[in-house]
Amino acid sequence: MNIPLYGDEYRKLFGNMATLCPSAQDEPNMTVKISAGGFWSWLEGTAAYVEYGGGSSPAVTAPASDAKWVVITLNPSGMVVNIDGASGANPVLPTIPVNRYPIALVYVQSTTTRLTNECIFDARPIFSNPVRSHGDLSGNNLSDCHPISAITDLSDTLANTPSLTDLNNGLAEKADIDGTPATTFKLNQDFVGTPASNVGIEVERGSATNVFIRWNETDEKWEYTNDGATWYALSDAYVNDGSQDLVLKAYEQDDEPTLDTDNKAAIWIDTNDSNRVYLVFRRGSGDQVKVELT
Numbered sequence: 686m687n688i689p690l691y692g693d694e695y696r697k698l699f700g701n702m703a704t705l706c707p708s709a710q711d712e713p714n715m716t717v718k719i720s721a722g723g724f725w726s727w728l729e730g731t732a733a734y735v736e737y738g739g740g741s742s743p744a745v746t747a748p749a750s751d752a753k754w755v756v757i758t759l760n761p762s763g764m765v766v767n768i769d770g771a772s773g774a775n776p777v778l779p780t781i782p783v784n785r786y787p788i789a790l791v792y793v794q795s796t797t798t799r800l801t802n803e804c805i806f807d808a809r810p811i812f813s814n815p816v817r818s819h820g821d822l823s824g825n826n827l828s829d830c831h832p833i834s835a836i837t838d839l840s841d842t843l844a845n846t847p848s849l850t851d852l853n854n855g856l857a858e859k860a861d862i863d864g865t866p867a868t869t870f871k872l873n874q875d876f877v878g879t880p881a882s883n884v885g886i887e888v889e890r891g892s893a894t895n896v897f898i899r900w901n902e903t904d905e906k907w908e909y910t911n912d913g914a915t916w917y918a919l920s921d922a923y924v925n926d927g928s929q930d931l932v933l934k935a936y937e938q939d940d941e942p943t944l945d946t947d948n949k950a951a952i953w954i955d956t957n958d959s960n961r962v963y964l965v966f967r968r969g970s971g972d973q974v975k976v977e978l979t
Contacts, residue, residue, distance in 0.1 A: 705737060707757060707789035707807055713799040717742040717757050717789050719765065724786045726761045735763050735786070745793055745800060748772035752794040756808065758785040933964075941965065944973060 704722025711718075721739035725732050742757045742765045754770040754777065761784045770779035772795075781787055787808040791800060833839050847855075873884045885899025885908075894913045901908045907919040933950055936942040939957030944950070944967040953963045953975065963975040 705759070705786075705788055705809065707805055709800055709802045709805055710741070713801050715744045715746070715798070715800055717745070717791065717800060717805055719757070719788060724759065726784050726786065733761070735759065735761055737763050737765075740765070742789075743767050745791055747793050747797045748795050750795050752776050752792060754778045755791040755793055756781060756787050757789040757791060758787050760785055941973070941975065 703720060705724065706720040706722075707717050708720075709718065710716060718741055719737065719739060721737060723734055723736040726735050727733075737759055745755050745767060746769075749772070751772045751774050753772040756768040756770070756779060758766050758768060758781065760766050765788075766785070768779045768781060768785070770776055778790065790806040790808050792804045792806070793800070797804070833843070872886075873882075876882075880902050883899050883902055885897050888896045890896065896909070896911055896913065898907070898909045898919075899916075900906075901916070901918075904918070908916040909919060910916045933952050935952040935954065937954040937956060939955065941955075941963075942951055942953055942965060944965060949967045951965045953965050955961045955963065962978045964978060965973060965975045967973050
């Protein structure tokens, strides 16, 4: 920082507003003369003093037609920057970016070839340099200083948000550790379109091979596996290929039992004929046959 501060001689003469004062050049051209001085700028929530040693603005360009406003500013690096407004029959001031200090408002027409004091307006007395960081506002840690109503749509959003009780109840209905109160449990719930994938239930068995029950979409049958590799249709629980143990149901009655598709063989004790014992077979769609065991 320069010692003494730029513009200090004006302060000593009680001419504080003479610092950073804009005016036309002694020999007017398209630039604005600016006296030495400085200003306070809020940088990331911290006030910093920015010095300017005096000089001239960049050249102001005239619009192609009508007129426009140009704002002469200082940025936080102490550089003079022009901000052009849009041209028009009734031009308006341009938007000033954050951390810019406006020094002069220049009204320039398409016919302007040099800037005089008649078209240079001092912006300093009408400019406010407010706090830029929310953290620098006073009282921001007081109770109720930020009501919910001050945040757009927050009240409605909170009102429509389920409570912890609602969430816990919903989870209990869908995934209770002891089961579900629903009468059905749907797999592949979000699927739409033509079915193509097998869907089932897997049992984790640790170090042993997992087992499954699944719906085979290709064969359109329920299947199960006891080894994770070989699948058997539940509708054809017994496969006559020597791979399964056959469990026979014993009937003790006077009439030959009629076997269904899920019970292809049985032991029949004929109580109406001296308790003779027969091995009864069902031959698919054919007639049943029996062999007497003696």
